[in-house]
Amino acid sequence: xxACVVIPGFDLRAALRAAPALAERPAALSPLxxxxxxxxxxxxxxxxxxxxxxxxxxxxxxxxxxxxxVEQDPATAREEWEGVLRRLEDAGFAVDSADLGCVYxxxxxxxxxxxxxxxxxxxxxxxxxxxxxxxxxxxxxxxxALAAANVARPGQVLIVSDESTGEFLAPLPxxxxxxxxxxxxxxxxxxxxxxxxxxxxxxxxVAERMGPDGRRAWGLARGGRAGRxxxxxxxxxxxxxxxxxxxxxxxxxxRRAFGALLDRMLARPERDxxxxxxxxxxxxLVGGGSWRRTVTLRDPTAERDRLKAALAPKLAELxxxxxxxxxxxxxxxxxxxxxxxxxxxEGDGLQLQLQExxxxxxxxxxxxxxxxxxxxxxxSRIPEARAxxxxxxx
Amino acid sequence: xxxxEAIDGVxxxxxxxxxxxxxxxxxxxxxxxxxxxxxxRYFDLVLESGQLAVVYRDGELKRWFTQKA
Numbered sequence: 001x002x003a004c005v006v007i008p009g010f011d012l013r014a015a016l017r018a019a020p021a022l023a024e025r026p027a028a029l030s031p032l033x034x035x036x037x038x039x040x041x042x043x044x045x046x047x048x049x050x051x052x053x054x055x056x057x058x059x060x061x062x063x064x065x066x067x068x069x070v071e072q073d074p075a076t077a078r079e080e081w082e083g084v085l086r087r088l089e090d091a092g093f094a095v096d097s098a099d100l101g102c103v104y105x106x107x108x109x110x111x112x113x114x115x116x117x118x119x120x121x122x123x124x125x126x127x128x129x130x131x132x133x134x135x136x137x138x139x140x141x142x143x144x145a146l147a148a149a150n151v152a153r154p155g156q157v158l159i160v161s162d163e164s165t166g167e168f169l170a171p172l173p174x175x176x177x178x179x180x181x182x183x184x185x186x187x188x189x190x191x192x193x194x195x196x197x198x199x200x201x202x203x204x205x206v207a208e209r210m211g212p213d214g215r216r217a218w219g220l221a222r223g224g225r226a227g228r229x230x231x232x233x234x235x236x237x238x239x240x241x242x243x244x245x246x247x248x249x250x251x252x253x254x255r256r257a258f259g260a261l262l263d264r265m266l267a268r269p270e271r272d273x274x275x276x277x278x279x280x281x282x283x284x285l286v287g288g289g290s291w292r293r294t295v296t297l298r299d300p301t302a303e304r305d306r307l308k309a310a311l312a313p314k315l316a317e318l319x320x321x322x323x324x325x326x327x328x329x330x331x332x333x334x335x336x337x338x339x340x341x342x343x344x345x346e347g348d349g350l351q352l353q354l355q356e357x358x359x360x361x362x363x364x365x366x367x368x369x370x371x372x373x374x375x376x377x378x379x380s381r382i383p384e385a386r387a388x389x390x391x392x393x394x
Numbered sequence: 395x396x397x398x399e400a401i402d403g404v405x406x407x408x409x410x411x412x413x414x415x416x417x418x419x420x421x422x423x424x425x426x427x428x429x430x431x432x433x434x435r436y437f438d439l440v441l442e443s444g445q446l447a448v449v450y451r452d453g454e455l456k457r458w459f460t461q462k463a
Contacts, residue, residue: 203431204433211455225429382432
């Protein structure tokens, strides 16, 4: 089965780790500067006061004048999420992170380890930690597992069998579907408010009215496709950080600090002579926010100057003075040396170069972006059925 | 792809080029038992420039596509 662990409002929960007292008060995640003034996730107290996620800032403050706006903290959120994923991986689950606060895994390999499906899912909840109020759903299809996790109460395990998927999904709201607000409004105007109502419509009629997005949503409302979950490859963990005694906004000081961090990072014994494929620079900002930029290098390198040239210009994008600067190697190569070519490579050498290039593409665009074409039915009348694309992350 | 069709659903123009001859027409209905059924009406065409084209109208998506494979 496919299991899905969901932590609603993960961004807000992560941002509130620094100020836990706010979790009991009406609080909401503030919008990012320069974006539409719409609220992010809200606390239970804010929800009780009538504030809803996605509400306009002015309307929310008018509804609840005591509402506290919590600044977004993407670096902390990412760090906390990585911690959750690692705890799940330590418990034996091969995870596929869909987004912050939503992760999928296959239960088949771990059911026998923990003595059954339910016991394995409870182990997953325990690995995430009760402080996050996680909930888990399991089903034969990915979307049904996501819907089950969204419906479950905090700490609850909800398992949906394949036969009862349609019956389970039918009364659920359309908001579970990945549709744009305009599409939701369009469906509401047509009187379609539940997944079951959408699933009951003819697929061709939905496609004609709403296009491919609508057709996809219709497919999901009927349970979605059965597919496998591919576990991610855990990222490398070489992190160096520097905390400043007071907030620093001077670019020269930041560049010097960055240079020192780079030297420390390259000297780390865990690197073991390997090259950096993907690096990230992050900062904790004055006022509680955070900032992070990731760079995938064109060619993997361990040269100080090349790494500096790739990352240092990002420092100019810092939106506020910095309390802490962090440098991370997100992905490392397996190779420890690079031989310059005297003659054109052929055979195995060329194959190695090609594999290396594909790994670089994977590091840049994410898991599943490199696929092999496998011919399965060359005789098919339908061209797209003649071959399959198989993701290659090896 | 831009296809102008006659009242009987046969293409008249493809990408603003007049259809000279409809060489063949056939229908593919398959996978009706899955969530992605295939319902296509194919046309093998010769355009006025002499170019050959295979186009089909998808009965599910109600749109025209060209097929090159």
